[in-house]
Amino acid sequence: MKRFYLFGFLLLMGFDTLAQISFKYAGTQALPVEASLAWLLRVFGQPWVYGAVIGYVGAFFTWMALLKHAPIGPAFAASHLEVVSVMLLSVWLFGEHLNLARVLGAMAIIAGIVCLGLAESREQATDATSATAQA
Amino acid sequence: MMPAAGAISSVVVGLWLLNIVLDTGGQLAFKAAAGDEHAGDGFARWKHMAARPWLWLGIGCYVIEFLVWIAFLSLIPLSEGVLLGSINIVAIMLAGRFLFGEELTRLRVLGIALVTLGVAIVGIGG
Numbered sequence: 001m002k003r004f005y006l007f008g009f010l011l012l013m014g015f016d017t018l019a020q021i022s023f024k025y026a027g028t029q030a031l032p033v034e035a036s037l038a039w040l041l042r043v044f045g046q047p048w049v050y051g052a053v054i055g056y057v058g059a060f061f062t063w064m065a066l067l068k069h070a071p072i073g074p075a076f077a078a079s080h081l082e083v084v085s086v087m088l089l090s091v092w093l094f095g096e097h098l099n100l101a102r103v104l105g106a107m108a109i110i111a112g113i114v115c116l117g118l119a120e121s122r123e124q125a126t127d128a129t130s131a132t133a134q135a
Numbered sequence: 136m137m138p139a140a141g142a143i144s145s146v147v148v149g150l151w152l153l154n155i156v157l158d159t160g161g162q163l164a165f166k167a168a169a170g171d172e173h174a175g176d177g178f179a180r181w182k183h184m185a186a187r188p189w190l191w192l193g194i195g196c197y198v199i200e201f202l203v204w205i206a207f208l209s210l211i212p213l214s215e216g217v218l219l220g221s222i223n224i225v226a227i228m229l230a231g232r233f234l235f236g237e238e239l240t241r242l243r244v245l246g247i248a249l250v251t252l253g254v255a256i257v258g259i260g261g
Contacts, residue, residue, distance in 0.1 A: 020217055024209075027207075033206045090214040101256050104256050105256035112221075112249030112252075114245070115243070130138065
């Protein structure tokens with residue numbers, strides 16, 4: 001069962017990462033940004049936007065399945081830690097630079113996500129204990 | 136054309152704010168859909184959810200957010216964009232606190248503060 005969760009978390013991160021990379025490619029190819037039909041046609045007229053759709057839909061169904069079965073804390077963390085994979089990939093794929101602000105900001109955000117994941121885990125443990133006590 | 140580091144235009148800020156509203160609205164709608172205890176299991180669960188507005192409201196928010204996010208990311212570097220987007224976590228937690236009375240434990244407040252601090256550092260320093 002543990003292996004099932006781990007696979008689910010990695011799948012969720014993978015779908016989220018695919019979506020973000022595809023969003024960036026799709027947006028860049030549809031520039032300039034306008035509130036117009038022409039912009040929508042540019043967005044949907046190239047393949048990357050469909051990579052984003054696949055990532056989005058895949059992440060949605062993986063998340064719904066995980067929410068029902070997996071411990072919520074790790075699931076929560078897994079659903080947000082794609083910032084790490086996306087940042088690293090954006091250096092490689094888009095030649096972006098990780099300046100000090102981005103690295104420090106990312107560290108604070110990751111620490112925050114871990115705290116929130118731990119808080120969810122603790123709450124779930126408390127719920128389980130009180131449910132056992134009531135039974 | 137990339138905007139200079141630290142110089143974030145008002146269009147980018149507007150798209151960022153719109154994304155927060157749509158993401159929070161969508162997540163809360165999905166929570167309402169998935170948290171229904173009378174929904175049953177398997178296919179019946181999906182059928183039950185499809186017959187109620189929450190799932191569709193959530194999908195509607197996400198479809199618009201999809202376009203907003205593409206526009207947002209096309210204007211700033213992806214590494215900066217995903218970090219700034221992390222503020223959605225904070226917005227959803229606070230919305231859960233006010234709408235569903237979810238408890239903000241000390242650990243959760245610490246998490247919210249750290250994520251907010253990180254987003255502020257990225258927003259100010261690029």
